Amino acid sequence: MSTLHPTVVPTPNKAIPPEEWFHKPPFKAKSFFIAFCLLVLLAWTGHNTEIPRMMGLLGDWGLDVIGVKENSQVGAGFQKVGEDLFPLVIADKTPVSRLENFDPENLPRFSRIEIQEVREMTMNSDTFEMVETVSEVEYLVEPVGYLQHVLKKMVETLEIAIWGTVISLIVSAPLAYLSARNYTPHVIFYQGARALVGMLRSVPELISALFLVLAFGFGPIAGILALGLHSAGFLGKFFAEDIENAEKGAQEALLSLGTSKPKVLWYAVMPQVLPSYVAYTLYILDRNVRMASVIGIVGAGGIGQELKGRYDMFNYGHVATILLVLFITVFALDQFSAQIRKKLIR
Amino acid sequence: MKNITDNKNDAILRFENASKVYPDGTRAMSDIQLKVPEGQFCVILGPSGAGKSTLLRCINGMTLPSEGGLTIDNLPMDKRHRRTIQREVAMIHQSFNLIPRLTVATNILAGALEHTPGWRAGLFWFGKDLIRRSRELAHQMGLNEAQYYRKASELSGGQQQRVGIARAFIVDPRIVLADEPVASLDPKTSREILTLLRGAAHQRGATVLCSLHQIDLAREFADRIVGMHAGEIVFDGKADELTDDMLNLIYDGKPSFSTDKTESRNPRVA
Ligand SMILES: Nc1ncnc2c1ncn2[C@@H]1O[C@H](COP(=O)(O)OP(=O)(O)OP(=O)(O)O)[C@@H](O)[C@H]1O
Ligand SMILES: [Mg+2]
Numbered sequence: 001m002s003t004l005h006p007t008v009v010p011t012p013n014k015a016i017p018p019e020e021w022f023h024k025p026p027f028k029a030k031s032f033f034i035a036f037c038l039l040v041l042l043a044w045t046g047h048n049t050e051i052p053r054m055m056g057l058l059g060d061w062g063l064d065v066i067g068v069k070e071n072s073q074v075g076a077g078f079q080k081v082g083e084d085l086f087p088l089v090i091a092d093k094t095p096v097s098r099l100e101n102f103d104p105e106n107l108p109r110f111s112r113i114e115i116q117e118v119r120e121m122t123m124n125s126d127t128f129e130m131v132e133t134v135s136e137v138e139y140l141v142e143p144v145g146y147l148q149h150v151l152k153k154m155v156e157t158l159e160i161a162i163w164g165t166v167i168s169l170i171v172s173a174p175l176a177y178l179s180a181r182n183y184t185p186h187v188i189f190y191q192g193a194r195a196l197v198g199m200l201r202s203v204p205e206l207i208s209a210l211f212l213v214l215a216f217g218f219g220p221i222a223g224i225l226a227l228g229l230h231s232a233g234f235l236g237k238f239f240a241e242d243i244e245n246a247e248k249g250a251q252e253a254l255l256s257l258g259t260s261k262p263k264v265l266w267y268a269v270m271p272q273v274l275p276s277y278v279a280y281t282l283y284i285l286d287r288n289v290r291m292a293s294v295i296g297i298v299g300a301g302g303i304g305q306e307l308k309g310r311y312d313m314f315n316y317g318h319v320a321t322i323l324l325v326l327f328i329t330v331f332a333l334d335q336f337s338a339q340i341r342k343k344l345i346r
Numbered sequence: 347m348k349n350i351t352d353n354k355n356d357a358i359l360r361f362e363n364a365s366k367v368y369p370d371g372t373r374a375m376s377d378i379q380l381k382v383p384e385g386q387f388c389v390i391l392g393p394s395g396a397g398k399s400t401l402l403r404c405i406n407g408m409t410l411p412s413e414g415g416l417t418i419d420n421l422p423m424d425k426r427h428r429r430t431i432q433r434e435v436a437m438i439h440q441s442f443n444l445i446p447r448l449t450v451a452t453n454i455l456a457g458a459l460e461h462t463p464g465w466r467a468g469l470f471w472f473g474k475d476l477i478r479r480s481r482e483l484a485h486q487m488g489l490n491e492a493q494y495y496r497k498a499s500e501l502s503g504g505q506q507q508r509v510g511i512a513r514a515f516i517v518d519p520r521i522v523l524a525d526e527p528v529a530s531l532d533p534k535t536s537r538e539i540l541t542l543l544r545g546a547a548h549q550r551g552a553t554v555l556c557s558l559h560q561i562d563l564a565r566e567f568a569d570r571i572v573g574m575h576a577g578e579i580v581f582d583g584k585a586d587e588l589t590d591d592m593l594n595l596i597y598d599g600k601p602s603f604s605t606d607k608t609e610s611r612n613p614r615v616a
Contacts, residue, residue, distance in 0.1 A: 249443035253510075256406040257517070258432030259459045263467050267456050271447040 089317035092145025096138040111142040150325050157302035160220050161288035164227025168284060171232035176239030183243060183265050200233025209295040223300035227291055231284045238280050242273040275344045282337035289333060293326055357381035358520060358553050364414035366400050374400040376577045387547040389564040390557040392574035393597050398557035402523045406435045433460055436514035440526040442506040446499035450509050453498045454480040457513035483512040487542065504535035511542055522546055524556040540567045575599050
């Protein structure tokens with residue numbers, strides 16, 4: 001019986017001998033020409049973006065670090081920043097005179113009153129002499145007051161990021177359906193949705209936030225919308241690509257039973273793509289937390305607003321606290337989403 | 347070569363001079379003439395690339411013949427009638443094509459999606475009758491309750507194929523296609539699966555077309571064997587008519603003894 005099994009190659013209708021089959025080479029002269037052009041282009045843009053100067057500065061710094069050279073520009077810059085950032089400021093120190101309805105009998109928990117002498121040089125208006133006046137100023141010191149404030153801002157930032165992500169999901173779901181080539185109800189929807197997705201993705205959050213702040217005023221609304229719209233473009237694109245690339249077997253099986261397209265999408269595609277959808281969403285959430293901290297700089301709420309204020313006042317100790325809290329939050333979120341991803345991809 | 351059915355009226359499936367040329371120029375089916383009556387278990391044999399899958403995919407409308415006609419239950423297979431015909435035709439696949447992350451229960455019920463209103467299908471909420479039927483089918487296919495609620499990807503190949511058959515039968519199709527349904531299964535399981543398929547033809551009255559690579563299984567189970575070679579039907583008859591000569595004709599394109607008349611049918615191979 002085994003001899004009956006086909007050893008003969010199925011006869012094609014037009015028999016071209018193998019030596020005449022067209023063999024497509026992986027690289028052609030054109031590929032090398034394109035590579036060369038790209039190289040030239042890179043060299044040119046490198047010149048425009050001061051890459052040679054960057055190399056020089058980095059070289060100096062490297063020599064500084066190993067002790068061959070002294071006083072590199074970059075090294076000095078970093079050293080100054082380093083000195084300014086530490087120690088971290090976590091306490092809050094407010095002159096009592098600036099506090100409304102301050103009650104010395106009933107201080108906030110863990111806080112204490114500090115009295116400091118303040119020496120000031122003033123000019124005596126009669127004698128035109130400089131006189132040193134000493135006055136005592138009462139401060140309310142809350143040992144972790146500033147940290148608390150930063151944490152509160154961080155929570156606000158997280159809330160902005162979460163709501164931005166929720167909005168992006170709501171917007172991107174229909175866009176993904178319309179812009180998946182194999183499930184779109186009509187080419188017109190496909191083209192429209194693709195254009196919209198591209199547009200949303202092409203406007204960076206920081207820039208849309210700038211304008212949204214003008215429209216909705218300072219605060220979280222502008223931030224939420226800026227994040228939501230941009231990440232809707234991102235999610236819409238990736239969701240649609242996953243639908244297009246989903247394994248075809250089960251889809252064909254249902255389609256060949258005359259099942260309507262939306263039902264096939266729901267039954268044969270969604271279960272397949274759901275884990276990667278969750279992964280994308282977690283990535284977007286992670287990204288939105290970072291971006292929510294940035295867009296605060298233009299007044300769209302959150303920790304960025306605080307960061308910008310402190311940076312402008314040269315309070316680098318405060319800036320350091322903010323950066324530390326930000327770093328810990330992003331790191332924790334990363335761990336958290338890694339856990340979820342591990343649970344899902346099984 | 348004679349057709350088993352000459353009575354035109356009881357053929358549920360009719361290919362008339364049907365050919366299929368793929369866009370890249372591959373001629374996968376040429377001038378196919380085939381009538382299959384209701385309730386027949388018809389096995390298609392042929393070497394790799396003979397066009398068996400193409401023939402079956404024409405019947406469930408996944409591809410349309412490029413020339414000639416195909417009528418199913420007196421409806422011509424074209425863009426207009428495709429959906430109507432597809433509701434009467436179910437297919438069992440070599441690679442099972444189940445939805446891996448969903449349960450066996452949902453996989454079976456997914457075969458009846460077109461019999462469930464959209465909003466209920468969206469909520470994975472099927473009618474009581476359908477659910478009862480899916481359980482019965484799973485039981486008939488030899489699956490137990492634990493397996494019925496397991497994820498499809500967690501079953502063995504043979505068990506997955508049973509789910510595939512249950513999914514095909516849940517809507518009581520008039521035609522069942524099976525493309526190498528036992529290609530990846532062991533001999534014992536293969537026999538069980540083919541017994542189930544033959545049962546569908548003989549007990550439910552469904553017309554079953556099944557492509558196979560196992561000649562012994564074809565001989566054992568088929569009511570009728572159709573042999574294909576290079577896109578043409580070169581044999582059509584009962585199991586006992588499948589002689590060694592005929593097997594050579596199917597698999598090599600020429601009978602072992604060149605005196606045979608049939609050689610003239612395949613000028614290409616000579
Ligand atoms: N989508 C397609 N586009 C182009 N050519 C195709 C396509 N599908 C199949 N073919 C070609 O059509 C011919 C018949 O293929 P088909 O899959 O029907 O063979 P088969 O008999 O099912 O083979 P096997 O036993 O290996 O499954 C082959 O030459 C194949 O390369
Ligand atoms: Mg095949």
